[in-house]
Amino acid sequence: MPKMFSDPDALAEEIIRDVGPRLVVGLPLGLGKANHVVNALFDRAAADRSVHLTIFAALTLEKPRPSTEIERRFITPVIDRLFGGYPDLAYARALHDGTLPPNIEVLEFFFLAGRWLRNARAQQNYISTNYTHAASYLQARGLNVIAQLVAKRVVDGVPRYSLSCNTDTTLDVLRAVRARGGALPKLIAQVNSELPFMPGEGDLAADQFDAVLEGPASEFPLFAPPSEPVSDTKYAIGLHAAGLVRDGGSLQIGIGQVGDALAQSLIVRHRAPERFCELAARLSPGLPPPPETGRFDKGLYGVSEMFFEAFLALIEAGILTREADGARLHAAFFLGPKAFYRALRAMAPADLDRIRMMPVSFTNELYGDEELKRRARIDARFVNNAMMATLLGAVISDGLDDGQVVSGVGGQYNFVAQAFALEGARSILTLEATRGTGRKTISNILWSYGHQTIPRHLRDVIVTEYGVADLRGKSDADVIAAMLAVTDSRFQGELMARAKDAGKLPRAYEIPAAHRANLPERIAAALRPAREAGLLPMFPFGSDFTDVEQRLIPALQLLKEASASPLALLGLAREGLLGAAPTADDKACLARLGFDQPKSFADRVFRVLVGGALVRTRAA
Structure with a gap:
């Protein structure tokens, strides 16, 4: 049986006595880190x-960090409410502050998006790897401790521990070490009472662990990022992708709000196919309807490295109903808002048993039980997010051309490879057609880029808010034409000229008329009736933001966009000064930010600008 501890410092001393002074500690991706254990080891x-x-x-999960005064006023109460009791990870704080001691090194293979840009220590110690290779790299480094958050259950007086949110690499490491007869790393558990006890392969007997930290002093609220609002752009992407998912097939969804948009779009399609078809026609006027528009009578089966609340919504809507080996969903890790964790803890055992947490080698690869996986993964659709793409179909998802890492490869390459290995499967990579940088709007579809995550020889399906580019098996000229069709029209001419100058597109080629109005205003107009009818809500699966905060979010987003242009700011100021009188809701929003009684000139300016943004969004 494991040794029991209530004091993390005492546990850290025990680990060092057992293992020695050279510690190689593996922490699960995301939620499953044993914060108190690793902090005690760090301090030691x-x-x-x-x-x-x-x-x-x-x-590495961290609380949001506001960068402007208005962000601080908006997000600080949210942080206190949602993350107030979450213990910061000492190694992350030291990396940010530049105070990491020379005898401590931190290696990561996937970053919280954008958090470690320009941090030299973090960037230099990043390890680029597929998610499925991380376990072998851990072992090559001499892994001797795994510190993991677990859920606890007592059965017939005997405790059992669930790896719960992170079966991903832990099970793969333990199996590999046992297979070669090596010394197992010390498996250290930290019990968290909020963590759902998940059945399946991560449900382990107590004697699998060397030590367990448990007690009131080491309890903490789970990291629970609130759901973000789903924009028109993301809904358009989700709707296009939903028209590619076959009834009776399999589904994987990657990290990001596109997943919420896709799930809600699938729900609209299932419950109201005629409305879905209307939406598709409005989004793509003059073009053929999407290939898949019907209800999910056979149902879908989920196989995804990440499990998040969108999958619960698909289960509740009667879409994720096809079972494989007794499960509707196989996943490797989960993360979500507080309501997501509550739903899992409250779920009936029979329903929870149909959600199986598995090693990442199961979800992300075909190796091992290959025939079983092939039978289950019928007509698979692997939907993952990207940052940029080239006209020739290469995709950039994790880093910049100067070597700076934004996030990580994770499982994206794994799922692209599966899409080509499985009959009837497709890789769907989604990206917004443009992004704003300061006063400029930049195309996310480029002629070329100095870094690639997915090379062009694995090009398959790329989806933007303007449509679907089916690239598999196409010639370079046809690929370029398909990519131009889903490019923002403000950039089509320049990109087409680059392709022609390179001899990759015929000089006589012209972009079809149906694709020459690819502009944000057209997307907003196409979705407005569905938005107003409640088919495409800002928060499709609920929100941890208050009603006032939900009202503020689009206004603050508008203000952020306007801040890149003095003329746009003047327009908002005019609305704030001369527009309609503030409503009771507007006054509540201003009070939420502390602008109801401005104490300085800056406060008065902010009050006017936020007031103008509230007027503008109310009229939209």
Whole structure:
């Protein structure tokens, strides 16, 4: 049986006595990190340079950090409400502050998006890897400790522990070490009472663990990022992607709000196919309807490295009903808002048993039980997000051309490879056609780029808010034409000229008329009736934001966009000064930001600008 601890410092001393002064500690991706354990080890190593601590991690979760005064006023109460009791990870704080001791190194293979840009220590210690290879890299580094958050259950007086949110790499590591007869790393558990106890392969007997930290002092609220609002752009992408999903097939969804948009679009299609077809026609006037528009009478089966609340919504809507090996969904890790964790804890055992948490080698690869996986993964659609793409179909999802890493490869390449290995499967990579940088709007579809995540020889399906580019098996000229059709029209001419100058597109080629009005205003107009009818809500699966905060979000987004242009700011100021009188809701929003009684000139300016943004969004 494991040794029981209530004091993380005492547990850290025990680990060092057992393992020695050279610690190689593996932490699960995302939610499953044993914060108190790793913080105690960090403090111990920071105080004693004879201890060398290597931390191998991924997706280090951190509280949001506001960068402007208005962001601070808006997000600080949200942080206090949702993350107030979450213990910060000491190694992350030291990396940000530049105070990481020389005897401590932190290696990550997946970053919280954008969080570690221009941080030299983090960038230099990033390891580029597929999610499925992380376990082998851990072992090659000499992994000797795994510190994981677990759920606890007592059965007939005997405790059991669930790996719950992170079966991903832990099970793969343990299996690989046992297979070669090596010394198992010390498996350290930290019990968290909020963590759902998930059945399946991660349900382990107590004797699998070397030590367990449990007690009131080490309890903390789970990291629960609130759902973000789904924009028109993301809904358009979700609707296009939903028209590619076959009834009776399989579904994987990657991290991001496109997943919420896709799930809600599938629900609209299932419940009201005629409305879905109307939406598709409005989004793509003059073009053929999407190939898949009917209800999900056979149902879908989910196989996804990430499990989040959108999958619960698909289960509740009667869409995720096809079972494989007794499960509607196989997943490797989960993360979500507080309501998501509550739903899992409250779920009936029979329903929870149809959600199986598995090693990442199961979800992301075909190797091992290959025939079983092939039978289950019928007509698979692997939907993942990207940052940019080239006209020739290469995709950029994790880094910049100067080598700076934004996030990580994760499982994206794994799922692209599966799409080509499985009969009837497709890889669907989604991206917004443009992004704003300061006063400029930039195309996310480029002629070329100095970094690629998915090479063009694995090009398959790319979806933007303007439509679907089916690239598999196409010639370079046809690929370029398909990509231009889903490019924002403000950039089509320049990109087409680049392709022609390179000899990759006929000089006589012209973009078809149906694709020459690819502009945000057209997308907003196409979706407005569905938005007003409640088919495409801002928060399709609920929100941890208050009603006042939900009212503020689009106004603050509008203000952020306007801040890149003095003329746009003047327009908002005019609305704030001369527009309609503030409503009771407007006054509540201003009070939420502390602008109801401005105390300085800056406060008065902000009050006018926010007031103008509220007027503008109310009229939209």
